Each structure stands twice: as structure tokens, then as C-alpha cells.
Amino acid sequence: MTTHIFDQLASIGVVPVIAVDDAKDALPLADALLEGGLPVAEITFRTDAAAETIATIAAERPDMLVGAGTVLSPDQVDEAVKAGAKFSLSPGIDADVLKHAKTKDMPFAPGIMTPSDLQLALKLDCSMVKFFPAMPAGGPKMLKAIAAPYAHTGVGFNPTGGVTLDNLSDWLSMPQVRAVGGTWIASKADISAGNWSHVTENARQAVARVAEIRESA
Template sequence: MIERILAKRIVPVVVLDSPESAEPLAEALLEGGLDIMEITFRTAAAEESIRRIAARFPEILLGAGTLLDDDQVSRAKEAGAVFGLAPGLNPRTVRKAADLGLQFSPGVMSPSEVEAALSLGCKLLKFFPAEAAGGTAMLKSLAGPYGHTGVKFIPTGGVTSSNLADYLKVPVVAAIGGSWMVDKQLVNGGHWQEITRLTREALAAAAAVR
């Protein structure tokens, strides 16, 4: 999973109000060159959306986000998610994901949380809320004592097309999590071509950082 995320360096964070939007959104992202997506468990449509995408587009590295308890972890795995994420670090949720064989990235924003995540075997971590938690300056500070462990971060929260390059220049950043290319209004309005355009633009910007 880490290798595929490192290859693209962008994880679109998707909030779906209707599972009917799931398949055309997946097509729009694939058309734009992106085969990774995170569908958040913030709406009732999440589970069915994951199920539909997993069945029709097995080539997509499909994640479930905002997994806050054991039940959501189980449902996400059963629906077809291959990795999970959370905004915070709940040891019980991490262990549940491990028991089910679901690769999991808990959210962290402090040294103590990084150490707790590492002790649970997690090395790909969500840094959330990225901008509010100190942005690139905080990530560089965390890299000092923890970079040698192999830990990598996916900063999410306040990451946009205008600052993604700053984040991707930080060596411990594997990828960024963003929602601008899959904005809720674009999805609900069925603006698939615009989503494809924004996706291509974001991937080009990420590739230019290398």
C-alpha cells in the first residue's frame, strides 16, 4: 500500500451523500490518472459506495476514512476497503483492523501519538488536522526524532492545490490527503469532467515536486 501511495502521492478524501455517485466518481478519478481514493464514513452512503467501487473497479486502492469504532472497521473491510484511516489514534480500533487484516493509518498530531502509533505497528500515519496542527513546520520537527524509524505521514486537513508542494517536499510525507478535486458540490452536481481535470492538475503538481 505504501508503495502505491508513494507513486501517486495524492489521496482524494471523498464524502458521498449517495452511492449512485460512487461509480461515476471512480471513473472520473481513473480518467484523471488516479487509482487511489478514501471514502469517509461520515455519511450513510459510505459503506454501499465502497461496496460498489470494490466490485466494479478492483484496480483502485480503496480506503475507508473516519473509522471511529470496531463496527465501522468491520463494515469497511467487509464492503471491500483495503485500507482504513482515522482522524485520531484509538488503540482498540487499530487492533481491530489488525485482527481483520485491514491496513490502518491512525491520525496523529503530537510526538506522544506518533510513539503510540509506532508501538502498535503503524508506520503510515495520518497527520490531522495538518494546517491547524502546525503544517510543514510541525512535520519537519517530527521528522527529527522519528524519521529514522521509517514512519511516513499523510497530512490531511487544510491541504490544498496551493500548498500541496510545500507538504510533498517534506521527506517524511508519503502523500497528501485532499478534497478539492472531489469537492462535494462537484460530486453532487455530477461534474465528472471537472473532477478529472482537477485530478490531472493535482497529479502533475505532485509529480513536479520530485
């Protein structure tokens, strides 16, 4: 299941990373992303509305691949599973959280920033990791240097934090990068204002840019 889910994320190439303050926005958000051709969302556990938002999208928009972000504890793994999340991620790495996620058959990509982090992730059988915070940590050049000695392991990366439409090609040109995390696609400002057309346009541009990058590779 883990490989299958992460293969789906890789086929899409970009995952909107979203904080939702009010679960009433769940379906308009999902519809805006779907209309833009982006059937995936990482709903972060940074707000009290996260679990309900995930549950609503999972139940009402089954075509949407919805995951949980900023999952920091075993209890939040349980919340994500109960809500119907298909995958989970975190900004850092915690062995207890990863072990618990494995017992729940929850595909989990922990955050890493150093080779030592990455080796811990590999020891815990992670097939994909989040490189976070991507730009402050050194950007594409840093990830390329970190990933090189581990290319033979097949581990994939999901850079998040400072990734934009303009630097998307710098990330996706690396074979180890399966998909990027995009916080720009559905901002809190657009969600609170109900500016769904802007979310749709951002999603459409991201999808088009991924296709363009991969066609020219």
C-alpha cells in the first residue's frame, strides 16, 4: 500500500500543503483543486479543523487523494487513520510515530534535513521522506548533495518549504524527487476569502508546469 500511494503522489508531482481553519471549506477546497486537475491535498494538523476537513473530503470526494500533514504523535496518526487520510507526513522524524504508523498500515513520509536524519528514516523502512524546510535548508543543491550517496536505496524525496512555481523545475529535475509540497497553491488567505477560482488557477498552473518539466526531461 505504501509504495502504491507514494507512486500516485509521484505521478501527480505536486502536493498542495494546506492549513484549513474551518471544515466548512473542505468541499469547496477539494472541488477547486479537482477543477484545476490536482486530485491531491495534504491537510496539515496545524489547526483544530484538520481531522474534520480530511474526513469530509475522504467521504464526499473519493476521487481526491487526501493526506494528513504535520502529524507529530501516535495519537495524531490514529486521528488521521480514523478521518480517512491515505498518507501522512511530518516536518521531522520520530521513531515512535513511524513505528505506530506502520502498525496502522499508514504510508508515512517523515521530515529530514541531514544525512543522519535520512539514515534513521531508512532504518525505519521509509520509502519516501519530506525534505524540510527545503529552501532554508540549502535548496536543490543541498538536497542533491544529501541524496547522492543514497541513490542506490531508491528512497524518494518530497521537498517542502519555499518551493514555488518558478523553482519547480530545479526540484523535479532530480530523479530522486518524487513530488514537491506546494504551500502556494491554496493559501490561508484565499481559503478564508473563498477565492476558489484563484486556487483552481494555481492548481492548473502547477499541473501544467509539472507536465512541461517532465516532457522536456
